[in-house]
Amino acid sequence: MREFIVEADGGSRGNPGPAGYGSVVIDAATGETLVERAEYIGIATNNVAEYRGLLAGLRAARELDPAAPVRVRMDSKLVVEQMSGRWKIKHPGMKPLAAEAAGIYPPGQVTYEWIPREHNKHADRLANEAMDAGKRGEQWDAGASMAALNAAPVDRTPSGPPGDARAGAAKAREALAGGRAGSAPAPASAGGYTGDTADTATVTGTATTSDADRRAARTLASPSPAPASASASGQAQPSVGWGAAPDLGAPATFVLLRHGETPLTPEKRFSGSGGSDPALSAVGREQAERVADALARRGTVQHIVASPLARTRETAAAVAARLGLEVTVDDGLRETDFGAWEGLTFGEVRERYPDDLNAWLADPEAEPTGGGESFAATAVRIAAARDKLVAAYAGRTVLLVTHVTPIKTLVRLALGAPPESLFRMELSAASLSVVAYYADGNASVRLLNDTSHLRG
Known part of the structure; x- marks a missing residue:
């Protein structure tokens, strides 16, 4: 026939x-x-x-x-x-x-x-x-x-x-x-302490990325072409990433989306889980729509899981409406509690609590003033959430809508990097990062701080 x-x-x-x-x-x-x-x-x-x-x-x-x-x-x-x-x-x-x-x-x-x-x-x-x-x-x-x-x-x-x-x-x-419209390269990341201070623990270091690297990153963020074999249903099976044996199967792939801007973001104020829980600004809502469009074009996301905070739920809702998906809320993805530092700038914290800040920058066990959450405690919480989600979404691509500290922690743990690496990563509002988790326990960082969807 x-x-x-x-x-x-x-x-x-x-x-x-x-x-x-x-x-x-x-x-x-x-x-x-x-x-x-x-x-x-x-x-x-x-x-x-x-x-x-x-x-x-x-x-x-x-x-x-x-x-x-x-x-x-x-x-x-x-x-x-x-x-x-x-x-x-x-x-x-x-x-x-x-x-x-x-x-x-x-x-x-x-x-x-x-x-x-x-x-x-x-x-x-x-x-x-x-x-x-x-x-x-x-x-x-x-x-x-x-x-x-x-x-x-x-x-x-x-x-x-x-x-x-x-x-x-x-x-x-x-x-x-000639390529699709709207795929302009992302601007190079700026060094220094940038972004929402609560959601960006960058103190030193400058990250720059070439156009070729960005194109490669966008390719890695999408599923690899299927191998010649196919399932009994006739649907092509996804291939695994570089360095993993095919018999491990497809990884659980986490597309990590930082929420859009809030009114605190341009002022670089600490905004964790212990403060006023601000909603997105007008700029943040536009960023959420842009990332929703980009994810719809990529067409890889199968599930959406979000932090319970307002700014992440609002960002996730914009994407979910575009993709026709439901949003699951996971408390383990919430931002760090910054205690008495909530709402303050980095400079204001240094002026008011210099000893506590210096300890916090030097020791992952140190807590922000007033009983906030240490980075060590945050890492334990994030690792538990990660393990639960990897088990629940094996072989699937999941969008995690969360904050800077959880995203940086997931990347740090995937790389096996020391705690101080949190201060050496840039993560912009509404940026995308990707980590894949394989059945043998290995992890692969495929993308970090992609903001190309916010251009044009």
């Missing part, structure tokens, strides 16, 4: 902003491209564009043969999980699009598979061509698209399995795609 593969993608330059989609229908047996579809759709979000690409691809496949089974492959985890029925569709703008897609074929005739973004270059190229055409005040033209593709130098070496629409033209398509 004839079988089709539909690869689809969509993008928005602004989210919402000028948007377009691309779809390709492929003969599953030969890998031949049968149909290309693309369209500039005006101002829309990434998710709307992705669903529009899915609709176009399904309709094109049905026009070819309404009885043929269809395998949909997309790099949008959100669309794949929602259309597979594993994630709820909460956004009112997504429900009619999903219902329309589900009604094109009878139940069971279409299956959905997530693929890494680098395996979806063909549809990505078409979506970018459609957005480029819209910028010129035009609609996408299939003839112009093929002319541009044919004019580009082509590597004839197959670069993937049959049906991935990349064999024989991978380099040309990659050059034409």
Whole structure:
């Protein structure tokens, strides 16, 4: 029986902003491209564009043969999980699009598979061509698209399995795609004592990161391409990270999100778990929306766990609404209690409590003035929370929305670094870091302080 593969993608330059989609229908047996579809759709979000690409691809496949089974492959985890029925569709703008897609074929005739973004270059190229055409005040033209593709130098070496629409033209398509909008490199971290003082224990040291390093970090933050083997259900199995044996299985991957700015953040005031528990500022709410958009584009997060404090719950809620996920609260992820230092700047603490501050900087067992929590006690609490979550989410990707001290502690413990390393890490508001935990007890730090999603 004839079988089709539909690869689809969509993008928005602004989210919402000028948007377009691309779809390709492929003969599953030969890998031949049968149909290309693309369209500039005006101002829309990434998710709307992705669903529009899915609709176009399904309709094109049905026009070819309404009885043929269809395998949909997309790099949008959100669309794949929602259309597979594993994630709820909460956004009112997504429900009619999903219902329309589900009604094109009878139940069971279409299956959905997530693929890494680098395996979806063909549809990505078409979506970018459609957005480029819209910028010129035009609609996408299939003839112009093929002319541009044919004019580009082509590597004839197959670069993937049959049906991935990349064999024989991978380099040309990659050059034409030019990457998605909104992936500007993050600024280099600044040295010194920066950020919310309570949420940033950086006293010395300067961290800088090259553009190449940032691109590598973003790649590491996404699931690795699946190995050739597949499960009995036909779904590709995730591969493990570098340095781990495949028989260990996929790691529990923690995507660590520091909450957005609060009114205390620009003033660099201690803001732990023993103070007034401020909510996000207007800047912090915008940061939460930006990180939600970035995580939706990456499409890797399967669960969300948050600290119980207001600023983390508000940040988590913004992401959860975008991804269609529930938020679980874990008290173990709360920030350190800074005692009498809550609400003060570092300079004010040094002026009022110089001996206590010096002891705190030198000894992880030392507590902030007034019975606050020591870094040693925080580490015990964070390690217990870590172990519980690793056991609960083995092989899954979990977003932990928390604070600077918990994130730095998780990174420190993963590296086996000494306690004083807490003072030598920069962690910006709404930044992302990633740590993976393997079945043999090993851990791998994959990303630290990525703020590229806050640019542009």
